[in-house]
Amino acid sequence: MLRIHCPYCQEARSEEEFSYAGEAHIRRPEDPEALSDREWGEYLHFRTNARGPHREMWVHVAGCRRYFNVLRDTVSYEILDVYPIGLPPDDTSGDRP
Amino acid sequence: MERYSLPRLLAHARRHHEDWQRAWRSPTPKDAYDTVIVGGGGHGLATAYYLAKEHGVTDVAVIERGYLGGGNTGRNTTIVRSNYLRDAATRLYDFALDLWRDLSRELNFNVMFSARGVLNLGHTLQDMRDIERRVGANRLNGVDGEVLTTAEVERLVPLMNCSPKARYPVLGASWQPRGGVARHDAVAWGYARAADALGVDLLQQTEVLGMRVDGGAVTGVETSRGFIAARRVACVVAGNSGVLAAMAGLRLPIESRPLQALVSEPLKPCLDPVVMSGAVHCYISQSAKGDLVIGAGTDGYNGYGQRGSFPVLEDAVGAVCELFPAFSRVRMNRHWGGIVDLCPDACPIIGPTPVRGLYFNCGWGTGGFKSTPGSGYVFADTVANERPHPLAAPFGLDRFASGALVDEHGAAAVAH
Numbered sequence: 001m002l003r004i005h006c007p008y009c010q011e012a013r014s015e016e017e018f019s020y021a022g023e024a025h026i027r028r029p030e031d032p033e034a035l036s037d038r039e040w041g042e043y044l045h046f047r048t049n050a051r052g053p054h055r056e057m058w059v060h061v062a063g064c065r066r067y068f069n070v071l072r073d074t075v076s077y078e079i080l081d082v083y084p085i086g087l088p089p090d091d092t093s094g095d096r097p
Numbered sequence: 098m099e100r101y102s103l104p105r106l107l108a109h110a111r112r113h114h115e116d117w118q119r120a121w122r123s124p125t126p127k128d129a130y131d132t133v134i135v136g137g138g139g140h141g142l143a144t145a146y147y148l149a150k151e152h153g154v155t156d157v158a159v160i161e162r163g164y165l166g167g168g169n170t171g172r173n174t175t176i177v178r179s180n181y182l183r184d185a186a187t188r189l190y191d192f193a194l195d196l197w198r199d200l201s202r203e204l205n206f207n208v209m210f211s212a213r214g215v216l217n218l219g220h221t222l223q224d225m226r227d228i229e230r231r232v233g234a235n236r237l238n239g240v241d242g243e244v245l246t247t248a249e250v251e252r253l254v255p256l257m258n259c260s261p262k263a264r265y266p267v268l269g270a271s272w273q274p275r276g277g278v279a280r281h282d283a284v285a286w287g288y289a290r291a292a293d294a295l296g297v298d299l300l301q302q303t304e305v306l307g308m309r310v311d312g313g314a315v316t317g318v319e320t321s322r323g324f325i326a327a328r329r330v331a332c333v334v335a336g337n338s339g340v341l342a343a344m345a346g347l348r349l350p351i352e353s354r355p356l357q358a359l360v361s362e363p364l365k366p367c368l369d370p371v372v373m374s375g376a377v378h379c380y381i382s383q384s385a386k387g388d389l390v391i392g393a394g395t396d397g398y399n400g401y402g403q404r405g406s407f408p409v410l411e412d413a414v415g416a417v418c419e420l421f422p423a424f425s426r427v428r429m430n431r432h433w434g435g436i437v438d439l440c441p442d443a444c445p446i447i448g449p450t451p452v453r454g455l456y457f458n459c460g461w462g463t464g465g466f467k468s469t470p471g472s473g474y475v476f477a478d479t480v481a482n483e484r485p486h487p488l489a490a491p492f493g494l495d496r497f498a499s500g501a502l503v504d505e506h507g508a509a510a511v512a513h
Contacts, residue, residue, distance in 0.1 A: 001406060001407045001408070002406075015397075015406065015408065016408050019397065020397045020398035020399075036498075037498045037499065037500070038498040040498075041350075041497040041498040041499075041500070042348070042497075044441075044497075045350035045441045045497045046348045046349065046350050046497070047339075047348070047349075047350065047351070047352055048339070048348065049339035049349070049351055049352050049353055049399065050339075050399075051337070051339070051340050051353075051401050054399060056398065056399065058398075074353075074399050074400050074401050074402075075400075075401045075402060076402070077400060077402055
């Protein structure tokens with residue numbers, strides 16, 4: 001069972017309060033019409049599926065209902081970092097617990 | 098290979114069973130093979146067996162990091178059925194079901210396939226409409242199926258709470274009599290023994306560490322026991338498919354998550370058919386040994402830990418206790434998780450990749466065990482002839498560019 005620290009509520013809560021929202025930092029292409037079918041398929045379906053540290057989105061559905069990013073190890077399940085949506089993955093400044 | 102038979106059993110009994118031949122060899126890896134199969138689970142071993150038997154390709158090695166059948170093959174709930182919704186998926190799973198029926202004789206190894214029938218329960222009007230649609234689609238594809246009423250379900254499973262006052266009232270079910278269960282370990286062992294007898298090298302405790310790709314074509318795999326050259330590399334590694342694909346510089350439309358199961362202490366026979374419920378998300382059967390085999394859902398998030406999240410387990414066990422009040426006091430023996438490779442359309446990926454000579458058979462997600470013989474057969478054919486087998490053609494990697502997904506979330510929603 002994960003205990004996830006919500007960066008907005010500033011509290012660690014059980015995973016049951018949260019929903020997983022997939023891999024983080026996947027940008028919707030600026031101009032979908034300009035992509036080939038293969039590129040669009042890759043944007044829609046292809047994922048890193050990392051074994052180890054994985055950047056992913058969660059939403060605090062039973063709390064503030066806001067999305068945020070989590071860096072979690074998918075083997076040890078340790079949560080390595082939690083940071084608000086919008087921060088680039090390598091940004092270590094900002095409001096982090 | 099020494100054939101297993103009653104006369105052989107009697108002959109060995111006279112010698113106190115002390116001189117049975119080993120079921121397969123433990124060979125030293127050669128420097129090069131024609132075809133290397135990565136993954137010594139049921140699917141990989143079946144692929145090796147059919148490559149050797151149907152296509153005469155015997156210069157084959159199966160590379161396994163741990164021991165044969167130690168991954169999802171030994172971690173599933175052993176359910177076999179083919180009542181899927183879409184034509185392409187139904188044909189593939191039903192082809193596998195036909196192979197199951199004669200598998201023990203084919204392999205000269207008792208895989209204990211028991212066609213005890215599979216019930217998929219309906220708890221709401223919408224469930225029943227979906228069941229009617231699916232059974233109708235099955236019949237059009239020549240797959241056996243019936244829609245049962247509550248009374249008929251109660252006759253098949255007297256222990257189930259079919260009262261209209263139940264928390265999850267049973268309004269009916271779909272019934273596939275040809276479905277059932279099999280002994281999962283025996284499937285891996287049977288294929289391993291039969292493949293070994295045809296000359297396939299089974300390399301256990303050999304981990305693939307890297308993939309060598311030269312000029313867009315695969316040339317072999319780096320392993321913990323040195324480099325092994327191969328003209329063709331076929332990967333059948335379920336949850337670790339993404340890791341292996343990354344070694345060849347590829348990405349796959351797959352996410353890996355734990356799927357949990359648990360078994361109880363052995364009981365006297367009390368549950369004949371396999372009972373599955375998509376709506377309350379549990380599936381349960383009684384093994385030949387007498388233990389109740391219960392399956393839960395997949396975790397809500399990616400993970401490679403071979404355990405699962407407790408809320409998911411709690412849901413499944415809660416549903417079992419509601420459906421079978423008598424089971425609420427049964428003690429559980431063991432609980433585990435296997436890493437399933439989930440595809441966006443809940444269907445497998447079988448076929449070539451952008452790297453020449455590299456083939457993937459993955460994405461079976463929660464439906465891998467039931468398809469073991471069929472998966473091995475069509476994948477062997479695909480690799481041997483270097484083009485997709487007709488049954489596997491709709492399941493190529495190219496469907497994620499064309500958009501021709503085979504949406505089986507409905508029929509695969511309860512995993513197993």
